[in-house]
Amino acid sequence: MAEVEELVSNKQVLAVGYITGNPTQADMYFHTSTISLQLPPEASDAVLVKNLYLSCDPYMRGSKRTDRKNLFYSFSPDSPIIGYGVCKVLDSKHPDFKKGDLVWGVTKWEEYSVITMTDSLIKIEHKDVPLSYYTGLLGMPGMTAYAGFYEVGIPKKGDYVFISSAFGAVGQLVGQLAKLMGCYVVGSAGSKDKVEILKTKFGFDGAFTYKEEQDLNATLKKYFPEGIDIYFDNVGGDMFEAALSNMRRRGRIVVAGMISQYNVDEPKGIKNLVDIVFKQIKIEAFIVYDYYHLYPKFLDTILPYVREGKITYVEDIAEGLENGPAALEAMFTGRSGGKQVVLVAHE
Numbered sequence: 240m241a242e243v244e245e246l247v248s249n250k251q252v253l254a255v256g257y258i259t260g261n262p263t264q265a266d267m268y269f270h271t272s273t274i275s276l277q278l279p280p281e282a283s284d285a286v287l288v289k290n291l292y293l294s295c296d297p298y299m300r301g302s303k304r305t306d307r308k309n310l311f312y313s314f315s316p317d318s319p320i321i322g323y324g325v326c327k328v329l330d331s332k333h334p335d336f337k338k339g340d341l342v343w344g345v346t347k348w349e350e351y352s353v354i355t356m357t358d359s360l361i362k363i364e365h366k367d368v369p370l371s372y373y374t375g376l377l378g379m380p381g382m383t384a385y386a387g388f389y390e391v392g393i394p395k396k397g398d399y400v401f402i403s404s405a406f407g408a409v410g411q412l413v414g415q416l417a418k419l420m421g422c423y424v425v426g427s428a429g430s431k432d433k434v435e436i437l438k439t440k441f442g443f444d445g446a447f448t449y450k451e452e453q454d455l456n457a458t459l460k461k462y463f464p465e466g467i468d469i470y471f472d473n474v475g476g477d478m479f480e481a482a483l484s485n486m487r488r489r490g491r492i493v494v495a496g497m498i499s500q501y502n503v504d505e506p507k508g509i510k511n512l513v514d515i516v517f518k519q520i521k522i523e524a525f526i527v528y529d530y531y532h533l534y535p536k537f538l539d540t541i542l543p544y545v546r547e548g549k550i551t552y553v554e555d556i557a558e559g560l561e562n563g564p565a566a567l568e569a570m571f572t573g574r575s576g577g578k579q580v581v582l583v584a585h586e
Contacts, residue, residue: 246273251349252563254314261571262300264564267320274351278330285355286336288326290346291586293563294374295570295579296322296408297473297498320348320563325363325373327586333357341366341586343373348563350583361534368545370586375578376552377541379527380408383495385537386530388413391523392469392493396421399463401482403449404473406433406553408578409495411441412541413471415550418442422469425462427478429573440551455481466490474499476507484511486520494524553577 251270258266278287299313299322313321324346328336336342336357344360346352354360363373375381387409388394400417402410405426414437417424425445426437437446445462452458459467459481466487472479475497482492499507514520544550555576557566563581570579 245277246275247351248272249274249349249351250560251319251347252560253317253319256314256316258300258314260300261568262314262564263568266314267564267567269561274353276329276351278332278353282332282353282355284333284357285331285353286328286333286342286357286360287330288342288346288352288354289329290324290326290348290350290352290583291341292325292371292374293346293348293560293581293583294323294378294380295567295575295581296380297496297570299567300571319352320567321345322348323374323379324583325370325378326352326354326360336360336362341370343378348560348581350560361531365538365542368542371554371556371580371582372545372552374580375408375554376412376545376550377538380578381412381541382530382534382537383527384409384412384416385540386527386533387471387493387495387525388416388469390530390533391525392471392491394420394422394469398422398468399466399487400424400469400471401459401463401467401485402426402471402473403478403482404428404496404498405437405443405446406577407473410471410473411552411578412550414441414443415544417469418444419544419549427474436553440553449478456484459485469493471495472497480507480509480511483509483514483520486514486518488518490518490520492520492522494522554580556580556582558582 249272252267253270255266325343328340341363342360400422402413404410406428414424424443426443427449428434434446437443467485468490470482470492472494473496476499560583566579566581569575
């Protein structure tokens with residue numbers, strides 16, 4: 240007699256449709272489906288996972304624009320939200336993963352997921368640090384900070400470093416890496432509380448609330464009277480223009496993101512581009528996926544710092560998949576109190 244397949248309920252967060260601005264709770268809805276906790280024989284190279292933590296990140300806006308190529312859309316009509324997460328393998332048809340493995344990579348906003356894009360999964364070998372760190376500090380944002388700062392920025396001891404959106408998941412680590420290297424570091428953030436944490440917890444030499452500054456150019460001149468060697472850009476727009484005006488000769492601008500420009504119909508033009516020529520400034524954008532081959536080297540660098548307490552991290556963990564949409568909205572509106580994470584289930 241054939242064995243009856245056992246199905247379990249699977250709560251999901253689905254997208255209402257494609258969106259044109261920052262995601263809000265109204266762009267998502269809940270649905271409960273069923274799923275088997277055993278993969279069918281034909282599911283070649285797939286893995287079945289239990290999602291433990293889900294990451295809220297700035298790229299997670301589903302604006303489907305024909306003039307811009309996104310790496311993947313996190314919002315597709317009536318489909319689960321897509322993003323990074325930490326998962327436990329329940330069943331596997333892939334030779335690199337076995338039942339019980341912990342992994343991080345691209346998954347779906349639901350309790351259980353069948354992942355066929357297994358090339359995005361990285362096995363978690365080091366479990367003496369919080370698993371949630373693999374959504375941020377030890378995951379994609381951490382790799383973004385590491386690759387952008389070291390590989391693109393090419394820092395030197397004593398460099399003057401400015402980081403926009405410095406309280407974000409990437410900026411937190413960039414600032415601490417720069418301080419450990421002996422750089423002078425200043426960051427911008429969205430509130431006085433975040434500015435205080437940048438200075439007291441992360442060791443920034445200075446920080447300011449960009450919303451309270453009327454003249455960003457003058458603000459940067461105050462913090463960098465001798466100019467900026469490395470600008471780590473997460474914002475674009477007015478902040479980029481002000482930083483460009485304050486760059487030193489042969490300065491480097493590392494473009495990790497431009498969150499202020501993603502949803503505008505007419506992106507802001509930069510008026511002072513001639514400074515690139517006069518100051519011989521290098522501007523380079525990058526995509527973290529091109530640097531994942533450095534992940535072992537990244538861990539060798541970061542993990543000792545974390546274990547020794549030389550690098551710390553601030554997280555804002557929302558408990559329960561049902562609080563996921565509110566957490567994602569909070570991240571985009573600046574209300575999150577650190578790297579925004581959703582706890583779906585304990586291991």
